[in-house]
Amino acid sequence: MKQTLYIIAALLLLARCVEDTGNYTYEAPAAVSPVILSTLAEEYEAISLQQFVIDPRVEGNEDDYTYAWYVYPINHTAIPYDTIGHERKLDYRVAIQSGTYTLIFKVTEKQHGTSVYQRSRVTVSSIFGKGYYINKHQNGRADVDFIDRDGVITPNLLKQLNGDDLPGIPIRSTYVSNQYYYETLDPDGNPVRSLAQPAFMICTDQDARVYHGDNMRLLKAWDSLFLEQPAVKRPAGIWGSTGGFMLLNDNSPHFVYNNGYGIGKFGYAYPSDGYKLSRLVTVGYAGYLAFDENAGSFVGYYPQRNTPYTEAYPGYLPNCVNQELLWSAPRHMYETTSLNSYSITRDRDDNTIRVISSWPRYIQNGLFVFERDYLIPPTVRLAEGTAFTCHGGGSVSSIIAGHEAIYYSTGDNRVHYYNLANQTERRDAVTIPDGESIAYIHHAYDYYWQVNHFIILANKGNQWKMYVHDMEGSTPDNIIGGTVDIVSTPTATYTGDGTAVNLIYRHPNTKLTY
Amino acid sequence: MKYYITIIAIVLLAACGNQAIDIFDAPASLYFFRGDRNSAGQPQRDSINYSFFLAGGSAVEDTLWLEARLTGLPLPVARPFALVQTNVADSAAAVAGRHYVSFDDPALAAGVNMPADATSAIMPLIVKRTTDMDTASYRLVIAIDPGEHFAAGIINRDTLVIHITAMAVKPAAWDRYYDLAFGTWGQEKMRFLIDHVGYTAFDESLLNNDMRIFLNLKARAKLAEYEAVNGPLYELDGITQVTFP
Numbered sequence: 001m002k003q004t005l006y007i008i009a010a011l012l013l014l015a016r017c018v019e020d021t022g023n024y025t026y027e028a029p030a031a032v033s034p035v036i037l038s039t040l041a042e043e044y045e046a047i048s049l050q051q052f053v054i055d056p057r058v059e060g061n062e063d064d065y066t067y068a069w070y071v072y073p074i075n076h077t078a079i080p081y082d083t084i085g086h087e088r089k090l091d092y093r094v095a096i097q098s099g100t101y102t103l104i105f106k107v108t109e110k111q112h113g114t115s116v117y118q119r120s121r122v123t124v125s126s127i128f129g130k131g132y133y134i135n136k137h138q139n140g141r142a143d144v145d146f147i148d149r150d151g152v153i154t155p156n157l158l159k160q161l162n163g164d165d166l167p168g169i170p171i172r173s174t175y176v177s178n179q180y181y182y183e184t185l186d187p188d189g190n191p192v193r194s195l196a197q198p199a200f201m202i203c204t205d206q207d208a209r210v211y212h213g214d215n216m217r218l219l220k221a222w223d224s225l226f227l228e229q230p231a232v233k234r235p236a237g238i239w240g241s242t243g244g245f246m247l248l249n250d251n252s253p254h255f256v257y258n259n260g261y262g263i264g265k266f267g268y269a270y271p272s273d274g275y276k277l278s279r280l281v282t283v284g285y286a287g288y289l290a291f292d293e294n295a296g297s298f299v300g301y302y303p304q305r306n307t308p309y310t311e312a313y314p315g316y317l318p319n320c321v322n323q324e325l326l327w328s329a330p331r332h333m334y335e336t337t338s339l340n341s342y343s344i345t346r347d348r349d350d351n352t353i354r355v356i357s358s359w360p361r362y363i364q365n366g367l368f369v370f371e372r373d374y375l376i377p378p379t380v381r382l383a384e385g386t387a388f389t390c391h392g393g394g395s396v397s398s399i400i401a402g403h404e405a406i407y408y409s410t411g412d413n414r415v416h417y418y419n420l421a422n423q424t425e426r427r428d429a430v431t432i433p434d435g436e437s438i439a440y441i442h443h444a445y446d447y448y449w450q451v452n453h454f455i456i457l458a459n460k461g462n463q464w465k466m467y468v469h470d471m472e473g474s475t476p477d478n479i480i481g482g483t484v485d486i487v488s489t490p491t492a493t494y495t496g497d498g499t500a501v502n503l504i505y506r507h508p509n510t511k512l513t514y
Numbered sequence: 515m516k517y518y519i520t521i522i523a524i525v526l527l528a529a530c531g532n533q534a535i536d537i538f539d540a541p542a543s544l545y546f547f548r549g550d551r552n553s554a555g556q557p558q559r560d561s562i563n564y565s566f567f568l569a570g571g572s573a574v575e576d577t578l579w580l581e582a583r584l585t586g587l588p589l590p591v592a593r594p595f596a597l598v599q600t601n602v603a604d605s606a607a608a609v610a611g612r613h614y615v616s617f618d619d620p621a622l623a624a625g626v627n628m629p630a631d632a633t634s635a636i637m638p639l640i641v642k643r644t645t646d647m648d649t650a651s652y653r654l655v656i657a658i659d660p661g662e663h664f665a666a667g668i669i670n671r672d673t674l675v676i677h678i679t680a681m682a683v684k685p686a687a688w689d690r691y692y693d694l695a696f697g698t699w700g701q702e703k704m705r706f707l708i709d710h711v712g713y714t715a716f717d718e719s720l721l722n723n724d725m726r727i728f729l730n731l732k733a734r735a736k737l738a739e740y741e742a743v744n745g746p747l748y749e750l751d752g753i754t755q756v757t758f759p
Contacts, residue, residue: 227728261722268731271738304723306730306759
């Protein structure tokens with residue numbers, strides 16, 4: 001028996017030695033790989049519900065290949081991957097959610113199965129994804145006049161789309177992309193969760209509402225905005241952050257925190273703790289830097305901590321006391337990030353004016369950091385300002401380069417700035433026509449996506465006017481390379497009905513307008 | 515050579531034979547489900563702590579839904595079995611008819627069966643409140659009497675313990691979720707949460723951070739309101755002050 005087994009094993013082994021006479025042809029991979037003759041652009045912009053077309057060229061007979069166009073989101077796991085085309089020519093009616101995606105064009109040779117691909121990036125936004133949202137009021141009602149990427153103005157956007165505007169005078173609005181998790185009810189009354197959606201929120205002195213950032217349809221009105229309805233309706237501001245949203249109501253902050261489990265409703269009021277909270281709040285990451293007008297001190301909030309911070313981190317400046325807060329806002333760096341924040345204070349005893357640089361972004365780490373302050377000379381009329389903004393900052397090094405300017409207007413038709421880097425003031429940096437009263441100024445800046453322009457919003461009679469200016473030294477090849485000076489002649493001018501209060505500028509890559 | 519052909523032929527023929535596959539024919543048995551929620555939505559871990567404390571002051575009777583599961587094959591006919599109390603002689607044992615509706619109550623007994631084609635059975639346990647439950651807890655150990663249709667069930671899963679009381683009972687999920695919102699559990703703290711915060715769903719997972727912070731802030735706000743009128747709130751020992759983190 002053992003011998004028999006040896007024989008069988010030997011036969012099997014011998015079979016391995018038989019010459020393989022199969023008909024094979026060996027070719028170099030490059031010889032059988034498809035060749036894409038054209039090159040995808042580095043970046044594309046696509047608009048929701050419009051055709052997105054790319055027409056690449058391939059070598060040889062295009063029927064010899066199969067094609068695939070893939071998109072997968074950059075830095076956001078809650079948005080699904082998708083395949084948006086199977087033909088050489090991409091002709092896609094954009095139906096994916098707003099956001100920035102990596103775009104892959106893959107060509108596979110049918111006979112051999114070899115593939116090549118090219119990679120690009122596409123930013124998808126809706127028709128509302130780029131433009132200016134002007135918060136204005138008229139006859140006791142508040143709405144948004146929208147200026148789109150082509151300069152077309154849609155007045156009263158919220159009422160046009162939803163049949164209703166808001167009561168009161170706008171305080172502020174905020175936009176955050178892909179951060180709003182919320183719940184709605186289907187026709188049978190069952191809850192339906194929506195994940196990581198873009199949201200536009202607006203607050204007036206009488207109301208607050210949430211709209212979907214892509215289609216601007218109403219998502220939540222006041223009666224569905226809270227986990228438990230507050231007893232008093234006295235809204236005072238709404239802010240977005242990388243960690244959620246804050247609504248100030250009846251002197252107490254309420255938060256939505258984005259941890260993936262939320263349903264898009266604001267939580268219970270934080271205790272007021274004897275504070276009288278200012279409407280001026282600045283944000284960094286998920287930290288909120290508020291101000292107590294009673295003590296004249298800053299108060300820091302982070303939605304995952306149920307008590308506010310008041311004690312500054314050792315080694316930095318102490319929290320101020322007995323100050324009046326004139327202005328406070330983040331210094332934009334790029335799409336998701338503010339650098340430091342600036343606040344202008346006036347001492348209640350001696351009227352000295354200070355600009356305080358703080359880092360609200362560290363509040364979420366338990367650090368309440370006031371980095372430095374600047375004593376402003378009495379000759380500088382910063383304290384008379386009614387509209388302020390600061391120059392954006394690309395990096396810490398740009399501070400050294402002198403891009404640390406506070407712009408202000410005293411409500412007339414002129415913009416001035418004080419350069420913190422060299423303690424010099426430039427008066428009348430920009431002048432708009434006589435009789436117009438500047439209500440709001442804003443430096444739109446994004447280091448990464450190359451945004452750098454200055455916006456002036458003014459009122460005259462029952463009309464608002466908006467001016468868009470370039471920055472001196474900014475060029476098409478190096479948009480952010482300009483100085484803190486503003487080109488005096490605007491590149492665009494817009495006008496509309498009503499009294500404007502402020503605005504947000506939204507870019508397709510904007511994740512947060514603060 | 516003929517020798518090899520014979521061997522190969524035998525091997526090939528062996529491949530044509532019918533292979534006998536073992537068919538599951540073990541006797542059916544029953545065991546108690548164990549997990550966060552049974553098919554009726556009732557938490558059913560190795561024991562169930564039921565308190566009339568959560569049911570409100572006027573409730574004198576409540577129904578718990580217990581689940582038994584099948585090992586073995588479902589059949590197209592319902593198969594009855596029975597529930598029995600195994601700790602009757604214990605000092606703090608629940609008393610049938612007094613603390614719960616007896617299992618041999620005809621209305622209940624008729625419903626204790628494994629339904630046709632089913633793999634689990636849901637059975638009611640009707641607990642009854644007595645005045646001494648405000649300071650006492652009664653223990654009910656339930657076993658499955660398999661009857662003629664089932665064999666003995668899985669060891670350690672064939673009994674279920676129910677604690678019946680009207681005192682506040684620390685919810686099983688407290689240390690997993692609620693201590694983050696409310697801190698250390700206490701009876702008076704829990705009474706306060708029910709009466710003043712309006713929260714009773716202590717079996718919920720509370721994974722939602724928004725809800726956790728919401729409950730914490732609300733509890734703190736309500737406690738501050740309460741203390742402003744009544745002064746500090748203490749547990750029954752008179753020493754431990756009720757606070758929230």
